[in-house]
Every structure is written in C-alpha cells, then in structure tokens.
Amino acid sequence: MVKGWDIAVKGSGSAYRARQLIADLEALKADILDFAPLNVDSRYLKRNRIRIFPFKRSEEGNEYFIKKGRKRYICLNASVLKKRYWAALQFLVHGIAHSFCHLRDEIGEEAFCEWVAYSIVKDYAEKKGQDFAHRILKSIMRVSSPAYKAFYRAAKRLESKDPNYLICLNNKAKHRKIRKSREKQIISRALKTKRHRDLEELDSKIPELEKGFRKLK
Numbered sequence: 001m002v003k004g005w006d007i008a009v010k011g012s013g014s015a016y017r018a019r020q021l022i023a024d025l026e027a028l029k030a031d032i033l034d035f036a037p038l039n040v041d042s043r044y045l046k047r048n049r050i051r052i053f054p055f056k057r058s059e060e061g062n063e064y065f066i067k068k069g070r071k072r073y074i075c076l077n078a079s080v081l082k083k084r085y086w087a088a089l090q091f092l093v094h095g096i097a098h099s100f101c102h103l104r105d106e107i108g109e110e111a112f113c114e115w116v117a118y119s120i121v122k123d124y125a126e127k128k129g130q131d132f133a134h135r136i137l138k139s140i141m142r143v144s145s146p147a148y149k150a151f152y153r154a155a156k157r158l159e160s161k162d163p164n165y166l167i168c169l170n171n172k173a174k175h176r177k178i179r180k181s182r183e184k185q186i187i188s189r190a191l192k193t194k195r196h197r198d199l200e201e202l203d204s205k206i207p208e209l210e211k212g213f214r215k216l217k
Helices: 016-037 042-046 078-083 084-096 106-128 130-143 146-161 165-174 181-191
Strands: 006-007 049-053 063-068 072-078
Touching: 006 016, 016 042, 016 063, 016 078, 016 084, 016 106, 049 078, 063 084, 072 078, 072 084, 072 181, 078 084, 084 130, 106 146, 106 165, 106 181, 146 165, 146 181, 165 181
Parallel strands: 006 049, 049 072
Antiparallel strands: 063 072
C-alpha cells in the first residue's frame, strides 16, 4: 500500500492520479492532525479505507463517509479525480475529517468537515501563489452543491468571530460537554436560515467496497 495508506481503486485510469492524491495526502498529514482531537494520530488516519470508483450518475455527491462495523470507508468519485484533481483532494480531506468529527448534529458535522477541508487545501494551494489558490478555491466551489457552500460559509462566520471555534466545539462534543440541541442552534444561527436543503443521501444500498478493487502498492 502507498506509504501505509489503505487505498484501492476500481475502473481504468484512476491509479496514477490516486498515487498523486496519496502523495499530497501524506504531505498534508500533519496539517490534518492539527484539526483533530489529541487522541487521533497518523495510524488512526491511515486506518481509514479510501475507495476510488465511478459513482452512479444518479448519485448527487462525489464523496461519502460510511462505517461498516469497525471499518471506516471514504469513497471518492473517480470521475472527479480524473477531471478536477484539487476538488478530489478537498473531497478526500472532507471525508477524512468525518473520521474524527464528534458533532452529533448532521449539519454541524458537514460544516466542520467543509471547514477542515477548505482550510487545508487553501493553505496547500497558497504555496503555489495567492492567485493560484484563488483559482483553485473557485473551481472547487463550482463542483460543490449549494447546501455545502452554505455550510462552509457558516463555518467561516463562526471562525471569523473566534478562531478554532469549530475545533473546540468538536472537542466539547467528543467529551459530551455540549447538548446536541445546542450544537444545532449554533450552526443554524451561523447559516442565517432556519431552513436548508436536505443533505445528499446515497442513491441506493451501500456498495461492495473490498471485492473488485485493486489496492495500490
């Protein structure tokens, strides 16, 4: 496996970019851990099982995080990886953030993961220049759904008033020092609306995520 990451692909043409993705993920490992609770380490991150395959056309999203027993899977649409590399990287970091997010309100969880992913990818892209990073963020936004754009803007509002607010909120949720209703209230106020589009759901039953995949070595 590539540098200890459990990553497997299905379909043609995904292996080369998947290796590039994991090389970048390895470079971002320390940055990801900065957003995670203290009990999360590199080995925890690498126990996530990353699966890259073509999603059904009826599938609304391009990434999802699921648990099967004690196994954690981050699924990424191979089509996005082929066409929009930086968006695929953002989606993958978003999925990894789910693995250490303890917020019980679903919208709060998505807002947290969007904040983590955009923050990390933005800083990474800025190493190639501010203009480059600006173009990359705009291109990712074009792929993102309206609901997830709203979640990211809500997270930015919270962070602009109190840096590391979402990290602290996640830690409070982990140790059950905040009520779920309070979590929901905080995010709803940041969204500036009481109504929002329903979150995307899997088109059908969870697919087989082991058989038929080729693990990268």
